[in-house]
Amino acid sequence: MTDRTKIAFKTSRHAVVTPPPNNAADAALPAGGASASASGPSFSPLYQQIKALILRSLQSGEWRPGEAIPSEIELAARFKVSQGTVRKAVDELAAENLLTRRQGKGTFVATHAEEQVQYRFLRLMPDQPVAESTDSRREFLDCRRLRAPADVARALHLKPGDMVVEIRRVLHFSGCPVVFDDIWLPGRLFKGLTADRLSEYRGPMYGLFESEFGVRMIRAEEKLRAVAADADIAQALQVPQGTPLLSVERLSLTYGDQPVELRRGLYRTDRHYYRNELS
Amino acid sequence: MTDRTKIAFKTSRHAVVTPPPNNAADAALPAGGASASASGPSFSPLYQQIKALILRSLQSGEWRPGEAIPSEIELAARFKVSQGTVRKAVDELAAENLLTRRQGKGTFVATHAEEQVQYRFLRLMPDQPVAESTDSRREFLDCRRLRAPADVARALHLKPGDMVVEIRRVLHFSGCPVVFDDIWLPGRLFKGLTADRLSEYRGPMYGLFESEFGVRMIRAEEKLRAVAADADIAQALQVPQGTPLLSVERLSLTYGDQPVELRRGLYRTDRHYYRNELS
DNA sequence: GAGTGGTCTAGACCACTTC
DNA sequence: AAGTGGTCTAGACCACTCC
Numbered sequence: 001m002t003d004r005t006k007i008a009f010k011t012s013r014h015a016v017v018t019p020p021p022n023n024a025a026d027a028a029l030p031a032g033g034a035s036a037s038a039s040g041p042s043f044s045p046l047y048q049q050i051k052a053l054i055l056r057s058l059q060s061g062e063w064r065p066g067e068a069i070p071s072e073i074e075l076a077a078r079f080k081v082s083q084g085t086v087r088k089a090v091d092e093l094a095a096e097n098l099l100t101r102r103q104g105k106g107t108f109v110a111t112h113a114e115e116q117v118q119y120r121f122l123r124l125m126p127d128q129p130v131a132e133s134t135d136s137r138r139e140f141l142d143c144r145r146l147r148a149p150a151d152v153a154r155a156l157h158l159k160p161g162d163m164v165v166e167i168r169r170v171l172h173f174s175g176c177p178v179v180f181d182d183i184w185l186p187g188r189l190f191k192g193l194t195a196d197r198l199s200e201y202r203g204p205m206y207g208l209f210e211s212e213f214g215v216r217m218i219r220a221e222e223k224l225r226a227v228a229a230d231a232d233i234a235q236a237l238q239v240p241q242g243t244p245l246l247s248v249e250r251l252s253l254t255y256g257d258q259p260v261e262l263r264r265g266l267y268r269t270d271r272h273y274y275r276n277e278l279s
Numbered sequence: 280m281t282d283r284t285k286i287a288f289k290t291s292r293h294a295v296v297t298p299p300p301n302n303a304a305d306a307a308l309p310a311g312g313a314s315a316s317a318s319g320p321s322f323s324p325l326y327q328q329i330k331a332l333i334l335r336s337l338q339s340g341e342w343r344p345g346e347a348i349p350s351e352i353e354l355a356a357r358f359k360v361s362q363g364t365v366r367k368a369v370d371e372l373a374a375e376n377l378l379t380r381r382q383g384k385g386t387f388v389a390t391h392a393e394e395q396v397q398y399r400f401l402r403l404m405p406d407q408p409v410a411e412s413t414d415s416r417r418e419f420l421d422c423r424r425l426r427a428p429a430d431v432a433r434a435l436h437l438k439p440g441d442m443v444v445e446i447r448r449v450l451h452f453s454g455c456p457v458v459f460d461d462i463w464l465p466g467r468l469f470k471g472l473t474a475d476r477l478s479e480y481r482g483p484m485y486g487l488f489e490s491e492f493g494v495r496m497i498r499a500e501e502k503l504r505a506v507a508a509d510a511d512i513a514q515a516l517q518v519p520q521g522t523p524l525l526s527v528e529r530l531s532l533t534y535g536d537q538p539v540e541l542r543r544g545l546y547r548t549d550r551h552y553y554r555n556e557l558s
Numbered sequence: 559g560a561g562t563g564g565t566c567t568a569g570a571c572c573a574c575t576t577c
Numbered sequence: 578a579a580g581t582g583g584t585c586t587a588g589a590c591c592a593c594t595c596c
Contacts, residue, residue: 043573045584071562082586087563095374097558103563104593121557125502219558223404225548226505226523244505244523250557269504276555278400278529279376279498322592324565350581361567366582382582383574 050079051089058098058109059255065111065210069099072107098218112206112217119204121220121250124267125275126173135174141236142168143195145187152184155251155262163187167198170236173272177237180266189215189260215260220252224274227266237268246274329358330368337377337388338534344390344489348378351386377497391485391496398483400499400529403546404554405452414453420515421447422474424466431463434530434541442466446477449515456516457551463541468494494539499531503553506545516547525553 054075063069072090076083090107093099100108112120148156148164158164164184171179185193190213201208209215225247234241245266252261267274333354342348351369355362369386372378379387391399427435427443437443443463450458464472469492480487488494504526513520524545531540546553 047584073562084587085585088584090563101563102594104561104595106562106594123555123557219556222555222557224503224525224553224555226525226546227548228523242521244507246503246505246525267505269506274503276402276501276503277498278402278501326565352581363568364566367565369582380582381575383576383580385575385581 046081047085047088047092050075050081050086051092053079054089054093055098055255061214063109065109065216066113068106068108096218112204112210114203114207121206121217121252123274123276124179124272126272128271130174137172137175138199139170139172139177140167140195140198141170142166143193143198148184152262156184156186156259158186165190165193169198176268176271178268178272180233180236182264184262186260189213209261216254217252217261218254220250220261222251223249225249229266233266237266239268239270243268245269248274325360326364326367326371329354329360329365330371332358333368333372334377334534340493342388344388344495345392347385347387375497391483391489393482393486400485400496400531402553402555403458403551405551407550409453416451416454417478418449418451418456419446419474419477420449421445422472422477427463431541435463435465435538437465444469444472448477452551455547455550457547459512459515459545461543464488465539468492468539488540495533496531496540497533499529499540501530502528504528508545512545516545518547518549522547524548527553 054069057063057069069075070078072083072086075086075090079086090099090101094101094107097110100110102108143165145163145165147161148158150160152158152164153160153162156164164187167181167183167185169181169183170177171181190209193213197208197212198205206217209217226244227247229237229239229241229243229245231241233245234243237243237245239245246269248263248265248267250261250263250265251259252263254260333348336342336348348354349357351362351365354365354369358365369378369380373380373386376389379389381387422444424442424444426440427437429439431437431443432439432441435443443466446460446462446464448460448462449456450460469488472492476487476491477484485496488496505523506526508516508518508520508522508524510520512524513522516522516524518524525548527542527544527546529540529542529544530538531542533539
């Protein structure tokens, strides 16, 4: 706990324990940050470095969704830092919904499989609270492989001509068609995905992606618009042509902000609304 | 730092320092929480209690928006807890956007007045990044006082017949009308609000509410729908009647989740979209 | 009882801002 | 140089879960 020790910690940050030992030159890290460093970040708190290491283990699949990660004490020992520093790193990952803490049990890799109310990402709420029976139904209209259209390729960071899986489906609530989804997935990541697999699977679609294809959705960006129903959509959602619909274009991202799903949804908003909270 | 001291802290939590000393019986708080407590919360971490006290000072106006609050060390002394405990309380308030920390300067009461990009709550984004000139214009159509319609009264937790201020306005971007807003405010809180005051004020409307009426918007809940433009709206937004518009009903809340504004917006989404992030 | 995360403290040092 | 928030550590105890 002397000054010496403190500095030793500081200068050996990058060499800190990690499963595949990183032998990068220590000199790459500024000694104390005291001197006027050149441009750039030039400094990263210890807990951020620990956070990045944990993130790497998550990404590499060292701990699978739903599993417990090592206890804070174990992680502290592994990374040779105090428990408090690990705690702060884990706190941030938990705040980002990548980890879930459960007092007395441990810290777990977040999963879409047993999400509390099923649909973590679906913001559509019924105007009238639904009578207990959450009678939702998924109707898969289509699931096929094709070369990505230009706009889809661009959104998913694919090369023009790369294969994608396209899924079309309708969600029904209380017996009424409410959502029409058109979904594109990179073919490379979703080999073997078929309409049957989709139909058979119980639970959220993102749970299937996670358990069957190892693709974990972390966050998503949505663009909302109001549009008029064309003939096809009008039929699918059983509304007159020209009915205003809520258009929701969602780009889902996995670790490292890599796009892995583009989804274009059209929502009927006569008996439902899209809920959002600003803060 | 003996056990004795620890317990002393615990049992005197509620009596902890606060400007108007609270003389509530210490016995009201469970001693250690060890015994099987009855139903209810029955336990609140120290930092949550400190957080509540800071919140109370914010609500009472002890520190005004934009001002610095006492340093962590001062707060720790005032509340007779460690700096770390104050820090955790402040951390949470900062995460909720009620406080803003600035390294080396202090912790400040958050404000809408000098918000970074002006519109913290407006999620409408242009399809094409706007050429530097953020040429937005506000056109106030109306500002009058009337008795609250039933639905407005219900949303704002007012009694039927209470007075409200109704404001109608159109927002223009790049010379084009994009947003039609219909806004209701409790008359009791906004005495003296006139169309002139609104027109004169530069900066976000929530900034004016804050500095002129002491009403600070903390968070808001929105319900989005797609609707068709009726004749009046069509004229105001210069679109054909029946054009799909994004309907955004916003309920803004202040401290203690008290509703203080109901806003019904209709957005043209032909050149803009409503951006949302899911995580 | 053992193990986990959750709270609380105390003290050191660092980085940033202001004087 | 002084004051502020930011990081890091070490150790204590508490609450919860499981055996």
